[in-house]
Amino acid sequence: MEMQDQPCPIRDVLDRIGDQWSLLILQALAQRTLRFNQLSREIDDISRQMLSRTLKRLETDGFVRRTLFAEVPPRVEYTLTELGRSFLSPMQALVEWADTHHAQIRQSRRQARDIASDS
Amino acid sequence: MEMQDQPCPIRDVLDRIGDQWSLLILQALAQRTLRFNQLSREIDDISRQMLSRTLKRLETDGFVRRTLFAEVPPRVEYTLTELGRSFLSPMQALVEWADTHHAQIRQSRRQARDIASDS
DNA sequence: CTGGATCCTGGGCGATACTG
DNA sequence: CAGTATCGCCCAGGATCCAG
Numbered sequence: 001m002e003m004q005d006q007p008c009p010i011r012d013v014l015d016r017i018g019d020q021w022s023l024l025i026l027q028a029l030a031q032r033t034l035r036f037n038q039l040s041r042e043i044d045d046i047s048r049q050m051l052s053r054t055l056k057r058l059e060t061d062g063f064v065r066r067t068l069f070a071e072v073p074p075r076v077e078y079t080l081t082e083l084g085r086s087f088l089s090p091m092q093a094l095v096e097w098a099d100t101h102h103a104q105i106r107q108s109r110r111q112a113r114d115i116a117s118d119s
Numbered sequence: 120m121e122m123q124d125q126p127c128p129i130r131d132v133l134d135r136i137g138d139q140w141s142l143l144i145l146q147a148l149a150q151r152t153l154r155f156n157q158l159s160r161e162i163d164d165i166s167r168q169m170l171s172r173t174l175k176r177l178e179t180d181g182f183v184r185r186t187l188f189a190e191v192p193p194r195v196e197y198t199l200t201e202l203g204r205s206f207l208s209p210m211q212a213l214v215e216w217a218d219t220h221h222a223q224i225r226q227s228r229r230q231a232r233d234i235a236s237d238s
Numbered sequence: 239c240t241g242g243a244t245c246c247t248g249g250g251c252g253a254t255a256c257t258g
Numbered sequence: 259c260a261g262t263a264t265c266g267c268c269c270a271g272g273a274t275c276c277a278g
Contacts, residue, residue, distance in 0.1 A: 009221035010142060010214050016224075018137035019270075023129060036240055047272055052241055062227030073239045074278080083223055090216040093209040095129050102128035104202055105135075108181030138250075155260050166252055171261060192259045193258085 016061055021046055021054045023091060026063065026080070030088055033079040063087065135180055140165055140173045142210060145182065145199070149207055152198040182206065 017023060021043070028034060028042045040051055055078060058064040063084035069075040080088075136142060140162070147153060147161045159170055174197060177183040182203035188194040199207075 009217040011139070012221060013213075013217040013224065014137065014142065015139075018133065020130070020134075021271095023133065048241075049273080050271060053271085060228055060231040061224050068240090074241090076240060083220060083227070086220065087216060090209070090212040093212045094132075097206060097209040098128040098132040101202060101205065102131060105132065105180050108202070109179055112179040140251095159260095167261070168253085169251060172251090187260095190259095193261090195260060 016057060017063075017087075019054065021050055022058060022063075023095075025051075025054055025058065026084060026087065026091060027095070029064065029078060029080050029084070033077050036076050036078070039078065058084075135176060136182075136206075138173070140169055141177060141182075142214075144170075144173055144177065145203065145206065145210060146214070148183065148197060148199050148203070152196050155195050155197070158197065177203075 017026070024043050024046070025039065028039055034042065036051070036055075039055075040046065040048060043051070046054075055064060055066070059066050062081055065079050065081050067077045067079070069077070136145070143162050143165070144158065147158055153161065155170070155174075158174075159165065159167060162170070165173075174183060174185070178185050181200055184198050184200050186196045186198070188196070
């Protein structure tokens, strides 16, 4: 089913950037253009596989621009598009909220665990 | 591996609210307290299974408070906690960005498809 | 250096049926 | 009314190997 031509925007967007890696990549590219291996080292626990896939999706969705230089060895640079840069603001709001409230969330989880173990 | 006591905040948070349903539930509860079946009707394409699971996780993480009334038939109300309400602001920023730029993203996807079909 | 192809596993999620 | 139990599918994501 689901033949809608206009899927719910927030769900559609979250399906893409809500994965494990997209936000980290966008953050890495927030300040500067980076090459593939630079990104790989910057994030470092991402597999090259997923880095490649996620970059391709971000490119398809217009967040990131990929530039291939015809050199040997090949060089590829990734940089944010206008759309990608416009996303930094709401993303930063989210990141800052996470930083501020992370401890509180973990505390809440611990309490839930402790209560559960009162069986 | 990954025995860290302090996981990356943004990843930890995204792992929870980056799923298919959490944001929709939080949005539904943004304005008013709701009962289980009200939520079920509000979102309407969520299974009761996932509504139950997601609510429990949101409760565990401290976004939502669950209140059971000892009545017959039973009544359960869900409402945002202080933490949950504090999350509305960055969430709204994200939702508004999605609304504003959704068309552009879909356009970018279409272009990518068209170029790919030039094979 | 920058990827693609292939194989595999965990878990998110839905469907359905059952319960206090 | 407000859930839980069970089953099974699908696919994000890792590991590994191959290629331009």
